Amino acid sequence: MFYSANDYYLSAFKGLKHKIINIDLPITLGIFTLFIQSTYEIATLQGIGYMDSLIGLVFFLLIGKWYQSKTYQALSFERDYKSYFPVAVTLVSGSGEQSIPLNKLEKGHRILIRNQELIPADATLLSGVAKIDYSFVTGESIPVPKKIGEMIYAGGRQSGSSIELEVIHQVEQSYLTQLWNQDKGFGKPDSSLGSIINKVSEYFTIIILAIGVTAGIYWLFYNPSLALYAFTSVLIIACPCALALTVPFTFGSTMRVFGRAGFYIKNTEVIENLSKINTIVFDKTGTITLNKSMDIRFVGNNLSGEDLLKIKFLASHSSHPLSTCIKESIAGDQRFEISDYQEIPSMGISGIVNGTRINLGSKKFITGKVDDAPNTSNVYCFINHHVAGYFSIANSYRPGLEAVIRELSKSHALYLLSGDNDSEKNNLGPLFGNDEYLRFNQSPQ
Known part of the structure; x- marks a missing residue:
């Protein structure tokens, strides 16, 4: 049991080495005093010692550390970037396609990426129609079209048909890996300097040692046989075990409470610094917006129920997120005959649905005119031989957002960062x- 507390000894030693008196120093003094005093009494047959107290102290200290460790493991998101990547990738070679482990992927390899598969390494596009969803990396919710020969960064997800890529960087050297490891250069924050408990323990230890030495000297003159007992008794009784137990149980419980509320923190040092926060930076996509919900309205001529169902059926043939939004916003479900279906990247889709020509896409694709507001998410509609109007697609914000921002703004400076364009600027301003x-078009760096 004495050996089991070696983490406290090492922490106290490292603290002294850096001229820091932390909470582990008085704990170490108490444990050593208990052990030495008990061993001496038992060896000299002068008493039974305090081994039961020593075992109880170390046991509960270790239980506290175990509890905090288990809590941290359950809530920690400090995973390796490869945790989000596929275990294997499809390698394309002269002999055909074969699946290889991710760690075998090398520069120059040609790989096949299917719909909704994650791109594991920086690569160039060799063939296929690439529409890359970078929301995992940048927060950009709209897929980015790529042309043959363009670079595609790791972490993007293909939306649509299969594409063939040539790897130009190994997984460990990709852009995403650099971003992932970016904060490691700053090192782990040292809570021993800023912790209130460690600041208190600095004075606590000095005072306890002073009291112990004073008591020992006093009894050395009046009753020398009690001098050592007086000195060790002060160290044993004043061992800050309650304070030491408070730390892991408090932090562990706090992390669990936060986790149940959907508030995840990186480490326990963050808990201590929460009270010092004076600025809050919001992410947009998925943080203040609802991932699976968009605010969609049609601006233009009134469309019949049948026309809307035809538009929905046409949109269902495309994997583009805006087509998916339109499809999900129209109630009802009916199948039609479709012919002459075409999907032009970055432009739109068209087809003849049950004899009706329907085109959906950008303003330029539908009307031939350049969009006055290129950053807006508007999908124009051509049906029944004329332009009927457009679907205005905007983010749907979380309920209660306005009240939260209003309350936080009373005591904090608030900012917004987003990888998306500034189409929501007028709403969020x-x-x-x-x-x-408001900061739009931001990169993770």
Whole structure:
């Protein structure tokens, strides 16, 4: 049991080495005093010692550390970037296709990426129609079209038909890996300098040692046989075991409470620094917006129920997120005959649905005119030989967002970062109070 507490000894020694008195120093003094005093009494047959107290102290200290460790493991998101990558990839060679482990992927390999598969390494597009969803990396919710020969970064997800890529960087050297490891250069924050408990323990240890030495000297003159007992008794009784037990149980419980509320923190040092926060930065996609819900309305001529169902059926043939949004926004379900279906990347889709020509896409694709607001998510509709209008697609924000921002703005500076374009600037500007607090088209760096 004495050996089991070696983490406390090492922590106290490292603290002294860096001229820091932390909470583990008085604990170490208490444990050593208990052990030495008990061993001496038992060896000299002068008493039974305090081994039961020593075992109880170390046991509960270790239980506290175990509890905090288990809590951290359950809630930690400090996983390796490969945890999000596929275990294997499809390698394309002269002999055909074969599946190889991710760690065997090398520069120059040709790989096949299917619909909704994650791209594991930086590569160039060799063939196929690439529409890359970078939401995992940048938060950009709209897939980015890529042309033959263009670079595609690791972490993107293909939306649509299969594409063939040539790897130009190994997985460990990819852009995503660099981003993932970016914060490691700053090192782990040292809570011993900022922790209130360690600051208190610095004075606590000095005071306890002073009291113990004073008591020992006093009894050395009046009753020398009690001097050692007086000194060791002070160290044993004043061992800050309650304070030491409080730390892991408090942090562990706090992390669990936060986790149940959907608030995940990187490490326990964050808990201590929460009270110092004066600025809050919001991410847009998936944080203040609802991932699976969009605010969609049709602007233009009134469309019949049958026309809407035909539009829905045409949109269902495309994997583009905007087509999916339109499909899900129209109630009902009916199948039609479709012919002459075409999907032009970055432009739109068209087809003849039950004898009716329907085109859906950008303003330029439908009307031949350049869109005055290229950053807006508008899908124009051509049906029954004329332009009927357009679907205006906007983000759907989480309920209660306005109240939360209003309350937080009373005591904190609020900012918004997004990898998306600034199509939501007019909606978010009044919410945050000033357009200067909004940053769009941002990269993870």
